[in-house]
Amino acid sequence: ACGNAEGSSSEEDSKNGEESKDSGSETTEVLVDGSSTVFPIMEGIAEEFQKANPDARVNIGVSGSGGGFEKFSAGETHLSNASRPIKDEEVQALEEAGIEYTEFEIALDGLSVVVNKENDWVDQLTVDELNKMWSADSNVETWADVREGWPEEKIEFYSPGADSGTFDYFSEVALGEEGQIRQDASLSEDDNVLVQGVTGSPNAISYFGYAYYAENKDDLKVVPIVNDSGEAVKPSQETIQSGDYNPFSRPLFVYVKHEAMQDESVYNFAKYALENAGKMAEAVGYVAKPDSAYDEALKKLDEVADK
């Protein structure tokens, strides 16, 4: 069904993702949406998948983790990417809509705390220090306020937009559930401008997904973070996969709708995604999970899809 039939079979009513299970001979548009963090992985997978299956039609939206779940529960998408686990109210919404789904962890991300290249004083930071620096009621103004001996230069704060999974995760870990980020931080939805902000000013600090750091290693200095066992660890493929880089490493997810697995095109894509997620994650600057994890995931997928 998935596009081996010669000639691209023309459309069917694929709007709103209502799949037409009976139209087995036609390609369904595979609809994926959700996290911007997961997007590069999924995009790479889709690109390869389409090379392998020229008739396939995969559409990957970027609505953010929350926006993705919203569309997922409205039945508008088949797969939903997320950079955080599903929230209770989202679970509830899916239940109400009668949508069954399974969660897969497809890769790991290490939130990287970075400073300017010229910053030669910051050697490491603890979560407490980050909390002190970033929280809304912080009285940290200069680096000297963080640790004695550091220069008395005003710190510039750059943060991902408050409406992103990355921001959520950072606030939760560094600032606590109730924590609020300081209001003089410059927020941007676009991580590139954060990179630019930090490269541009010696006293800046920021954090974002590992991929952005990996791409701009030469321009940025990453700060080792003291983990739960007291060691200061830099994010890297190894430390993230091994779990040494904590607490700022986090899993990335894809949520799969059961009903959609009945459709060959969607199932094939999901399968392909799980098979290639690790490789693709590394390729775009994230960290793969151990191989075994993907084998298990594939098994689970086949169960769900009744294969």
Added chain:
Amino acid sequence: MATATKTQQAPILNTNEPDKEETKTIYSIEDFNLWYGNDQALYEVQMDIPENRVTAIIGPSGCGKSTFIKSLNRMVELVPSVKMSGKIQYKEKDIFDPKYKVEDLRTDVGMVFQNPNPFPKSIYENVVYGPKTHGIKKKSILNEIVEKSLRGAALWDEVKDRLNENAFGLSGGQQQRLCIARCLAIEPDVILMDEPTSALDPISTSKIEELVQTLKKDYSIAIVTHNMQQAARISDKTAFFLNGEVIEYNNTDNLFSNPDDRRTEDYITGRFG
């Protein structure tokens, strides 16, 4: 108010082709008033326009000449604020009778304007515009109409080899004759002309004047002009308008040689205007 002279004096002084007999009346206008919004532009106009004659309308700028002539084919109603009272009869039909479609009236009564206004189409398309509008599609008939109308407008010889060129390439005088041809193409009974030569050079002007003389064999013509000499040269009857009133209406020769009204005299001797 209007001193319209319905009964004509004996046309003794006629030096132009004289009115051999009293001709039939094609338009009869009675007590016609017209307002633009609240400004009255025509007052109690009273006038009979004869068939197969040339009737000239003269008067100083703003006296209502254009307004009057445009009333005859109801073109004046394109100005939304126009209000009218009185009666205009064309071939004894009331032109304001709702049963008498304005399109039909205008098909019978052609009009030529002050500035030549060809369409930005080919010469051919300009001439067939009317017939096509009225549903004539057949190529052979259209061709015939084109030749006949252009000949009628004394333009055929000049343009017969370039019928498909854009009409805007013609000179002013040719454009004006094209407009006359376009008007002849729907075979009207009456042709209204609003200062048809005022935008033209002397040579084109005299061509059109000749043409008017020829056309009056087959058509009834009403012509507005600000050029008194022109009126004298080409018309059989002349009406002098002033401030929306018909001051004097008479055989052309009478009017120019022996005006009844002081104001007519002042005007034709160039004392104002």
Added chain:
Amino acid sequence: MATATKTQQAPILNTNEPDKEETKTIYSIEDFNLWYGNDQALYEVQMDIPENRVTAIIGPSGCGKSTFIKSLNRMVELVPSVKMSGKIQYKEKDIFDPKYKVEDLRTDVGMVFQNPNPFPKSIYENVVYGPKTHGIKKKSILNEIVEKSLRGAALWDEVKDRLNENAFGLSGGQQQRLCIARCLAIEPDVILMDEPTSALDPISTSKIEELVQTLKKDYSIAIVTHNMQQAARISDKTAFFLNGEVIEYNNTDNLFSNPDDRRTEDYITGRFG
């Protein structure tokens, strides 16, 4: 080509205020040609305009009257495509001499246009526009200028109580006189007028004609008109233009009573135009 008659015939037939003696020449034009792009609009114009007299320019539409009069204060150069050759001397200064600033020329030579063109300002501001632009700031002087100019233009009594009202509220004839006042306010030596009455009603026209007669005591006036009667009534000398050439230039009475040229005669007897 131009049959400009520089030596004048004896002014025997003058019924108007006659030219008592040969007056000084204020403008002297020699071999003046003008082109709009490639179209020549004036051919070899040769003419002396006398001081403190009214000189009329007549001729059919498009013959170059406006072009000519606008050349005298170089307003014609506002049309970018204009090219000129020949000589125009104003008070014996070459007006095209780069050292002679065009602004200075225009300060000495006022102009009144065909359609009244007051500024959308108060009557007062219209009159003082020129003096103010030229740097005169003192209120008392400006007030005096306003009164003097408006009196000079025979408008003072009509508007003295509403100097601060917008000039657009005036009637056409009043607006034209306001434009004359505006022109008088900078105390020019020459006033050029391009069909100043053609947009006006008969009464306003005769007021302006009277005014021109009064003004010629203090100013040299060149006036374009399409109305031959007007030229005859008010001017001392008349130039007849045709297709860009001066066909005849003579004392007004001579020209009208005894034209030298066939074409002049044809024109003034209304044979064309």
Added chain:
Amino acid sequence: MNLIDKQFVQRKMNSRIIKSQVMRQLFFLATAFGIVVLAVLLYKIFSEGIPYLDWNFLSSFASRFPEEAGIKAAIAGSLWLMAVTAPISLILGVGTAIYLEEYARENKFTRFIRMNISNLAGVPSVVFGLLGLTVFVRLMEMGRSVIAGGLTMSLLILPIIVVAAQEAIRSIPKNQYEASYAMGATKWQTIRRVVLPAAIPGILTGGILALSRAIGETAPLLMIGALSFVAYLPENIWSSFTVLPIQIFNWTGRPQEEFHLVASAGIIVLLVALLLMNSIAVLIRNKFSKRY
């Protein structure tokens, strides 16, 4: 008697003329400012983007490798969007203009429509995005499809087209109407055979300019959710799609520096498309202007 001192006037004249000339230069510089900014912007974009601009770039789909990334889907998407937007907005726009210029009587309703249209012209594009998201995507369940995007864009540029068409119609000399009516033509015949042919250059010019606005608009499409990876061509109006500005936005948001250069290449494509549309509009305008 003389109130004006000619000497004084002449003395002042020189400084006035110099002032006029100096200001003329200043005004010229101001005009040049815009052009300079344009030049800098173009230089920056072209110097960055040209190396990436090749046939491959035009004929490939998006990719995670900058060297392989192409703009095919976005070009196709933009074309599809135009294919939906152009007819809808032109028909509605010209229809509205004809109504206003030819049929509407001067009354409250007409004035209201006029005012409404000039207000719509000033409504920010994000607000149209909100409308599209709420009404087309959600309420009418069109999803983030070509048709939803096209309808949103149509409404966005409708006022521009109406105004352009109105002007085109208004610029037809009265004498053309008179000529037609005097021949006994009806109103509709006059509109169809005289007004529309004469107004078409103006309508096309305005229409193309409006469409070139639509082709560069980002915000409303972001709002209806067109930001996505699409590596296939839309097949019908219900397909999802991406367009040039969205693809550019997408690239500029990538971590890899190379993608920013790819984005510049994308911008060049977009600018070339815009330039092409503009020149066509200018051509039409110059060819047909001053006909009467």
Added chain:
Amino acid sequence: MSNMAVNVKAMMNEKKSKRSVLTITEKAAPIFFMACAVVSILTTIGIVLTLLIETLSFFSRVSFIDFVTGTTWWPFGENASYGILPLISGTLLITVVAMIVAIPIGLASAIYLSEFASEKVRKIVKPILEVLAGIPTIVYGFFALTFVTPLFQLFISGLPIFNALSPGIIVGVMIIPMIASLSEEAMSSVPNSMREGALATGSTRLEVALKIVVPAALSGIIASFVLGVSRAIGETMIVSVAAGSTPKLTADVTESIQTMTGYIVQVTLGDASYGSTTYYSIYAVGMTLFIFTLLMNLLSQYISRRFKEDY
């Protein structure tokens, strides 16, 4: 006309019966066109209803008074705070900077084009300016962020990467063509007879421009300013990309701020889920934005109508 081969008149009369078909088109045409005109009204109604309904849901959760008087805009997390003033101040800041750039330059360009430039220069420059107006705002946005800001950072030490200054200036640049061409049109429509009148008294070009043409065209010029303001208020991509996303009640152009449009885009691209207060807040902000631009548009119409000169 009896001497004719074809009797056109008769043929036309014969076709007259066919006119009935024509009459149907004749009657249907205005109805169709009116329907087209009604679409624009429906669009407005659609916009107002969309905004209104969702805004009402928003105000069922957030007090209206807090919304219009609050000085903190922090729509995320537990203690969210929805005071619109910072967004408004951000919007106004951008608008002010933009107009400081666009008004003098736009007006000067207009004066140059209308009063000084030759027809040839005008013919070349106007299309170039139109290109400037036609450049997609996303392109401008990245230009502001990656070129203008770094450029300014050379001169203004400590200028953060996001600030109101450079997007403001670029919004201004974007608006220049609009002000220039609308003002130029207004000035060009001042009849030449007025210029002639002034020149004939010995005025210089500059004096004609400033004392006669600009005052006579003032209503059109001011209307173009107001439209420029409205455009600046509604500009989206430039500010989303380059002004930052920190709503702040400030008048300092070197600070990072957020505009109303910037916020709407942030939320649509972000993570807020449908039905959350954050989600509804974009409609409330959209409504505010709509009202602002509506007022500006009405103002500009009022100006052009009220002060229209009939020459």
